[in-house]
Amino acid sequence: MIQEEIRCVEMVEIVTEWMEGALDDDTRTAVEEHLAICPDCTAYLDQLRVTVAVAADLAHAAEPGAGAEPPPDDVRARLVAAFLASRPSGGGGPSGG
Amino acid sequence: MTPGDLGEDRALLAALRAGDGAAFGSLIDRYHSALLRLAMSYVATREAAEDVVQETWMAVMAGVDRFEGRSSLKTWIFRILINRAKSAGVREHRSVPFSAFEDDDEKEPSVDPSRFQTWTRWSGYWSAPPHSWAGVPEERLLSSETRAVVDAAIAGLPAMQRAVILLRDVRNFTSQEACEVLGINEVNQRVLLHRARSKVRAQLEEYLESAEASGVAS
Numbered sequence: 001m002i003q004e005e006i007r008c009v010e011m012v013e014i015v016t017e018w019m020e021g022a023l024d025d026d027t028r029t030a031v032e033e034h035l036a037i038c039p040d041c042t043a044y045l046d047q048l049r050v051t052v053a054v055a056a057d058l059a060h061a062a063e064p065g066a067g068a069e070p071p072p073d074d075v076r077a078r079l080v081a082a083f084l085a086s087r088p089s090g091g092g093g094p095s096g097g
Numbered sequence: 098m099t100p101g102d103l104g105e106d107r108a109l110l111a112a113l114r115a116g117d118g119a120a121f122g123s124l125i126d127r128y129h130s131a132l133l134r135l136a137m138s139y140v141a142t143r144e145a146a147e148d149v150v151q152e153t154w155m156a157v158m159a160g161v162d163r164f165e166g167r168s169s170l171k172t173w174i175f176r177i178l179i180n181r182a183k184s185a186g187v188r189e190h191r192s193v194p195f196s197a198f199e200d201d202d203e204k205e206p207s208v209d210p211s212r213f214q215t216w217t218r219w220s221g222y223w224s225a226p227p228h229s230w231a232g233v234p235e236e237r238l239l240s241s242e243t244r245a246v247v248d249a250a251i252a253g254l255p256a257m258q259r260a261v262i263l264l265r266d267v268r269n270f271t272s273q274e275a276c277e278v279l280g281i282n283e284v285n286q287r288v289l290l291h292r293a294r295s296k297v298r299a300q301l302e303e304y305l306e307s308a309e310a311s312g313v314a315s
Contacts, residue, residue: 007221
């Protein structure tokens with residue numbers, strides 16, 4: 001099958017499939033040929049990559065409310081205590097209780 | 098799951114079964130904030146999300162002996178979280194959460210159609226192409242303000258798109274892991290990721306270029 005030339009308007013719809021390696025060989029080749037001659041779509045692809053990189057940053061940025069902060073000590077301690085109490089042999093030694 | 102993960106999982110699981118509190122603590126340190134953030138996508142308040150995460154940890158404690166290792170510990174824990182968050186969303190009678198599982202914007206283009214040429218011999222090619230961000234200073238891209246824009250864009254997505262982008266791009270899950278956690282197939286996962294990234298990109302573009310226009314980045 002001969003893959004028709006890809007236009008920019010189609011490119012932006014299949015770019016994720018291309019990034020994920022999910023395209024068939026013909027379509028993948030057509031995408032790569034388009035990227036080789038289209039600086040605008042190359043810029044678009046770079047923007048997507050920057051977007052992904054900033055999203056990845058969210059996991060490491062410990063801003064209040066960003067959900068990346070560690071659990072409060074009391075929450076952690078309570079959960080670990082509940083875990084120890086839940087083990088039949090009380091792995092933490094005498095539970096006292 | 099890489100062989101390294103598998104070995105680590107086995108050691109961790111053995112420690113958990115032996116009642117090792119430090120092992121359980123290490124799980125909390127690793128996943129608690131990611132679980133909380135994901136839960137916050139599905140319930141109305143932070144308090145409710147904290148309850149969902151607490152329930153998840155309780156279910157992990159209760160299930161650790163029965164866990165069969167068919168998935169990684171990580172995907173198992175996140176799958177419990179998603180199921181608990183769904184139930185909590187239903188309990189809250191929230192209309193948003195999992196009606197949004199069937200996202201209703203399937204026909205929505207990834208880029209505003211007015212940015213492409215029509216009725217010319219270059220129909221379907223850019224008329225208002227994206228600008229290169231190569232000139233945007235790194236410290237601007239890495240700023241907390243830029244992160245906040247992306248954070249808000251993700252928060253505004255329909256539930257499933259949000260879940261997929263949080264797992265894939267924020268938490269660096271593989272596509273297979275994301276599929277396992279959410280109970281969806283690879284094709285759906287890719288479609289959701291595509292829509293999510295396209296929308297977040299558009300909002301980031303709007304932000305970076307409006308800042309540029311006002312002279313901040315130039």
